[in-house]
Amino acid sequence: xxxxxxxxxxxxxxxxxxxxxxxxxxxxxxxxxxxxxxxxxxxxxxxxxxxxxxxxxxxxxxxxxxxxxxxxxxxxxxxxxxxxxxxxxxxxxxxxxxxxxxxxxxxxxxxxxxxxxxxxxxxxxxxxxxxxxxxxxxxxxxxxxxxxxxxxxxxxxxxxxxxxxxxxxxxxxxxxxxxxxxxxxxxxxxxxxxxxxxxxxxxxxxxxxxxxxxxxxxxxxxxxxxxxxxxxxxxxxxxxxxxxxxxxxxxxxxxxxxxxxxxxxxxxxxxxxxxxxxxxxxxxxxxxxxxxxxxxxxxxxxxxxxxxxxxxxxxxxxxxxxxxxxxxxxxxxxxxxxxxxxxxxxxxxxxxxxxxxxxxxxxxxxxxxxxxxxxxxxxxxxxxxxxxxxxxxxxxxxxxxxxxxxxxxxxxxxxxxxxxxxxxxxxxxxxxxxxxxxxxxxxxxxxxxxxxxxxxxxxxxxxxxxxxxxxxxxxxxxxxxxxxxxxxxxx
RNA sequence: GGUCCCAUCGUCUAGUCUGGCCUAGGACACCAGGUUUUCAUCCUGGCAACAGGGGUUCGAAUCCCCUUGGGAUCACCA
Numbered sequence: 298x299x300x301x302x303x304x305x306x307x308x309x310x311x312x313x314x315x316x317x318x319x320x321x322x323x324x325x326x327x328x329x330x331x332x333x334x335x336x337x338x339x340x341x342x343x344x345x346x347x348x349x350x351x352x353x354x355x356x357x358x359x360x361x362x363x364x365x366x367x368x369x370x371x372x373x374x375x376x377x378x379x380x381x382x383x384x385x386x387x388x389x390x391x392x393x394x395x396x397x398x399x400x401x402x403x404x405x406x407x408x409x410x411x412x413x414x415x416x417x418x419x420x421x422x423x424x425x426x427x428x429x430x431x432x433x434x435x436x437x438x439x440x441x442x443x444x445x446x447x448x449x450x451x452x453x454x455x456x457x458x459x460x461x462x463x464x465x466x467x468x469x470x471x472x473x474x475x476x477x478x479x480x481x482x483x484x485x486x487x488x489x490x491x492x493x494x495x496x497x498x499x500x501x502x503x504x505x506x507x508x509x510x511x512x513x514x515x516x517x518x519x520x521x522x523x524x525x526x527x528x529x530x531x532x533x534x535x536x537x538x539x540x541x542x543x544x545x546x547x548x549x550x551x552x553x554x555x556x557x558x559x560x561x562x563x564x565x566x567x568x569x570x571x572x573x574x575x576x577x578x579x580x581x582x583x584x585x586x587x588x589x590x591x592x593x594x595x596x597x598x599x600x601x602x603x604x605x606x607x608x609x610x611x612x613x614x615x616x617x618x619x620x621x622x623x624x625x626x627x628x629x630x631x632x633x634x635x636x637x638x639x640x641x642x643x644x645x646x647x648x649x650x651x652x653x654x655x656x657x658x659x660x661x662x663x664x665x666x667x668x669x670x671x672x673x674x675x676x677x678x679x680x681x682x683x684x685x686x687x688x689x690x691x692x693x694x695x696x697x698x699x700x701x702x703x704x705x706x707x708x709x710x711x712x713x714x715x716x717x718x719x720x721x722x723x724x725x726x727x728x729x730x731x732x733x734x735x736x737x738x739x740x741x742x743x744x745x746x747x748x749x750x751x752x753x754x755x756x757x758x759x760x761x762x763x764x765x766x767x768x769x770x771x772x773x774x775x776x777x778x779x780x781x782x783x784x785x786x787x788x
Numbered sequence: 789g790g791u792c793c794c795a796u797c798g799u800c801u802a803g804u805c806u807g808g809c810c811u812a813g814g815a816c817a818c819c820a821g822g823u824u825u826u827c828a829u830c831c832u833g834g835c836a837a838c839a840g841g842g843g844u845u846c847g848a849a850u851c852c853c854c855u856u857g858g859g860a861u862c863a864c865c866a
Contacts, residue, residue, distance in 0.1 A: 311866050343866060411864055418862085427790040428862085453864055471793070472805090480791050488864045495866045519792055519861050542794080542859095549858065580800060580815090587802035588814050607801075610859065614799050617816040627829075668828045724825075742825040754827030 302509040302534075304336025308369075309499075309513075311343040312355035315560035318613070319514060319544045319552055321365060322578045326541055326606065327512045328367040329579075329594075333601040336509070340372030341502060342383045345492060350385075361561040365575055366594065379506040384498060391493050391501055394531060395454065395486075399439075403530045404486055406442040406452040407434040430455070430483035454487035456497070456526060464522040469510075469539040469603040476522040484523055496520055500527035503536055512539040512603070515610075516551070539603045542582045543610040552613055568641060568673030569618075573625035577618045581611040591624060623670040634666055635659045638675045645676035647683045661764050664756040678755075682764055686773060687751030696747040697778055708734060709745050710774035718767045723759040748777040 308324040310316065316324075331338035340362070344350045359373060371377025381387055398404030409431045421428035434442070435457065446452055462478035486497040493501075503511060503524075518540045528535045546556025558564060564574055572593065579597055580590060583606050589596075626634065635654035642648045642658075652658065665678050681687035689697065696702070708730045716726055731741040746753060749761050749770065762770045 309866085313866080346865060349865080415863090422789060422862085425789040474792070476792075482862085485864050490864090492864090494864070499866085514860095515793070516860055517866095520866095522792095540793085545859080547799095551860075577800095582800090584801055586814090590800080590815050604805095609794050611801090612799060614816070617800060620816055623829090665828095667830090727825080738825050746826065752827090756826095756828085758825075 302507070304331060304334040305339065305507050305509045306331050306336060306512055307339045307341050307503070307506065307508050308367075309341040309343050309502075310358050311346060311349075312351060312358060313346065313349040314354055315562045316358045316361040317552075318559050318561055318564075318578070321361065321561045322544060322581060323512065323514055323541060324362060324367050325365065325575070325578055326539075326583070326603075328369075329597055329601040330510065330512060330603065331370075333598045337370045337377075338367075339377065339379070339506065340369040340375075340382060341506065342373060342385075343495070343498075344383055344385045345495075345498065347385075357562055361565065364565055364571060365561070366571065384502065387498075387502065387505075388492070390505060391498060394497075394501055395493065398456075398486070398530065399454065401530070402439065403457050404454040405435060405437070405439075405457055405483075406446055407431065407455045407483075407485075408445060408450055408452045409434060410451075427480060428482060429458075429480075435483060451489045453485045453489055455483040456486045456523070456530075458483050458526065464525050466518075466521050466525065466538055468518075469537060470542075470606050470608060471518075471540060474518065474521075478522075478526075481522060481526075486527075496523040497527060500524040500533075504528065504531075504533045508536050510539060510603075511536045512541065515540045515543050539606070541606055542608060544581055545610045545612045547612065549610075549612065557613070557615070568671040570622055570625045570629075570637070570672065573618070573622040576625070577621050580617070580621075581613065582607050591621065619670045623667075626669060626672075627667050629666070631659050631663045631666070635662045638662055638672050641673050641676050642679075645680070647676055647680060664760045664764070668756070681750040681752060681755070682761070685769060686776060687749075689747065689751045689778065690753075692753045693747035693751050694778065696743050696753060699744065702744040705730075705734065705736070705741055705744055706748050706774045706777065709741070710771050713762070713767065713771055713774065719763055720759070723762050727758075745774070749773050 306327040308320075308327045310320055310324075328338050330336065342355065344355075355373070362369070369375055371379060372382045395404065399406075414431060417431060418428045435455075442452075458478050458481045460479065464476045464478060466474045466476070468474055484496060485494055487493050499520075521538060521540075525535060527533075544552045546552045548556060550556075552559055558567075561574075575594060576590075576592060579592075584590075585592060585597070585600055585605070629637070632654060635658055639648070639652065639654050639658070642662075643650050643652065648658070661682055662675065662679065665675055669675055669678060709727060712726050712730050713720070713723075720726065727741055727745065728738060731738050734741070742758065743753065746755070746758055746761075749758060749765065755761070765773065
């Protein structure tokens with residue numbers, strides 16, 4: 298296990314959709330490994346599926362990576378010495394290996410149609426046995442094969458999987474995993490149009506880019522022996538492997554769109570704090586020790602180790618994610634919290650589009666900081682603090698209709714009017730009023746809160762009054778529906 | 789069905805490699821109290837797991853075997 302190769306890891310997405318949560322975590326582990334070992338993290342775009350590629354997907358993947366703070370040293374928009382980093386631009390680099398494979402015989406031409414092979418596969422499965430290959434072409438002489446190929450007969454290049462070979466993969470997470478070549482099929486390495494397939498190209502690229510550690514999802518574990526065979530055929534140095542467990546949905550199956558949001562982008566637009574999501578992704582299949590579950594990316598890099606990635610799949614637990622979000626929000630400094638929340642306030646038309654996270658807004662917003670889980674929740678919570686009069690919800694309306702509320706509100710308004718500003722102790726002022734009226738605090742506070750905020754929950758009233766200011770506070774006390782004594786009965 | 793992977797509280801996990809310190813620890817969720825004029829926060833306490841069966845051993849969550857259960861994969865997609 299004396300690995301002297303410099304650490305070079307890669308994340309290799311295909312631009313066929315948004316960045317998946319699972320992909321994001323894989324990228325994160327790669328990044329963390331590189332950053333914690335002084336290695337290089339590179340991005341390789343696997344865009345050989347021309348039909349499904351899109352520039353839009355590429356950009357959204359890059360954006361998601363940046364949002365998560367996973368910066369890459371080589372890749373799109375970051376040149377390195379191992380480019381190009383788009384597989385579509387690397388096609389010419391595969392020619393030599395393909396030619397060599399045909400020459401040496403570990404690639405052979407297969408003239409069977411995809412349809413007829415599908416029939417064979419089906420038959421094999423029905424017979425509860427494993428399909429390996431159609432023997433007709435495996436042993437065709439090279440001369441015959443080349444002749445038919447030259448004559449224009451459509452064919453693919455299959456990898457001639459050797460007989461009776463043990464392929465042992467040393468995986469940093471799973472230990473030694475053994476496969477027998479006798480169970481493997483002669484897989485297609487090159488399509489009729491000359492384009493090589495994933496397993497072939499992946500090995501070629503990883504080798505050309507001198508990838509030292511392949512850290513990827515567990516679903517690739519069964520692909521690995523095929524790739525290992527390519528390294529062996531070409532006499533290339535194999536990378537080390539680490540197959541990380543899958544992220545599962547509530548149903549215990551691989552996280553899919555059916556089980557919830559699977560695109561990182563969805564979490565971004567919904568106002569999840571980055572640090573919380575980053576933290577949470579780490580917690581899925583990784584642990585620092587027996588106690589720590591809240592940590593920063595710097596703290597992660599201090600201790601990151603592939604050995605601490607667990608073997609079993611992890612169910613995506615939104616409860617814990619939300620708890621982490623709230624926790625991270627509470628840890629934020631007020632200015633950055635305000636800045637994070639500002640776009641949502643603008644969106645909700647509570648502040649003007651050119652508003653800034655100034656001191657006034659900060660003091661308003663800060664009283665909600667410990668009461669929200671997502672940035673996007675702020676507008677709904679804080680709406681009552683904007684404008685002259687709030688909207689009164691059902692419970693508030695009911696509270697305002699209770700007996701004697703009108704006189705209570707007038708008395709409080711009077712007391713507020715009489716006090717100095719800013720008020721030293723709103724609570725004490727209200728208490729005095731309550732005593733004068735011979736009422737309990739609750740009886741007074743409830744309608745006052747309803748009048749002031751339009752709802753029965755929320756921040757401390759002293760904060761509310763301070764933020765609203767004397768004028769608006771009094772206006773709300775004096776002009777709420779019941780204070781005007783003309784509110785219609787509950788409908 | 790073939791191949792491969794996995795198996796500790798409902799969930800994420802520590803402990804497994806290097807058996808004893810484990811009457812199995814932490815966190816989320818849940819329940820009960822407390823703080824708070826309300827809600828939230830916060831604090832305290834509680835509930836709750838080694839899948840089953842065989843071995844090995846003085847001793848097993850930890851090592852071995854079997855069973856069971858779950859998952860991944862089986863494309864001329866990546």
